[in-house]
Amino acid sequence: MIKRDYQLKYMSWPQIKNKIDSGCDTVIIVLASTEQHGLHLAECTDEIIGLGFACGLAERLKNALVAPPIIPGLSEHHLALPGSLSLKKDVFRGIARDYVDCYIRHGFKKFIFISSHGGNMQETKTIVEELQAAHPDKLLRNTLSLEFLMKLFSSFEKQYNMPVGSCGGHACAFETSVMLYLEPELVNMEEAKAGFVGTPDKEFLDNMFKYGIVGVSEIGVIGDPTVANAELGEKFFNAVLDEMEKCLI
Incomplete structure (x- = not known):
């Protein structure tokens, strides 16, 4: 279960003000999605995983709070399967800008972006670059890229003797294990x-x-979730958090 301790949406405004006054100057913003995740996972999978990473990172950093996740995301390639939602790029980018503008007004100075959906990642990079240029006196950081995650997935497969391709990136052994955790x-x-x-x-x-996704998988899965388990999920989760921390150094 994901802790509520660091999530802004569960706090009153005096609690948030006290946090800011006591040195919490950082907001972690998750850019997630609402989309199909195969036959076995809920459509909120990217939201849950992103929020889990954000709260885990906030716990490690000590001076950060977690914004309500931005959902839906950019999921046009999943719309062939029921329930998936997708925003237009200008809407998605505008929401992210508005988040930062609001939190700057409240006194936050640093913004960490976590994209928990591969389809958001290139746009997230652009958003962070544009916002940094618009707010040179603030610090904005992006933590994950699709290329980096795929390399990490490959390393997990080798480290834990998993079938090649099982951590394929969508409703796969990685996402399923982290959700089981x-x-x-x-x-x-x-x-x-x-x-x-x-x-x-x-x-x-x-x-x-x-x-779209159905062009490569009728069930909407890239990878093999059948080899997933919660023990692997905990290891994957902490390994990704370790890499996120390195990005912030």
Whole structure:
């Protein structure tokens, strides 16, 4: 279960003011999504995972609070499957700008962005660069990129003797394990099935761009969630947090 201790939405305004006055000058902003995650995971998966990372990072930093996650995200490639939502890029970018503008008015000085959905990551990089240029007296940092995460997933597969491609990046062994660690009641392992497992080649990318997720996996899974477990989830979770901390040094 994700702690509420650092989440702004569970605090009263006097509590928030006291936190700011006592040195909490940092806001962690999660850019998540509401989208399909295969047969076994809830559509709030990216929100839960992002919020888990944000609260874990806030606990380590000691001077940070966590904003309400920005959802939905950029999920056009998932819309073929029911329940998925997607924002237009200008709307998505505008919400992120408004978050920062509001929190600056309240006295926050540092902003850490965590994109927990791969489809948001390139846009998140652009958002952080634009906001840093607009607010040179503030500090804005981005913690994750898709390229970096895929390298990390590959290292997990080798380290824990997992099948190659099982941590494929969507409703996979990684996401399922982390969800089993954070919110197991939102995981139905009896329904877990492997989707696309392999190396994303040109044909994979062409089909993804042309048809969306269903062009590469009818069930909306990239990877193999059947090898997931909560013990792996805890290890993955802490390893990602370690890497996020390195980004902030």
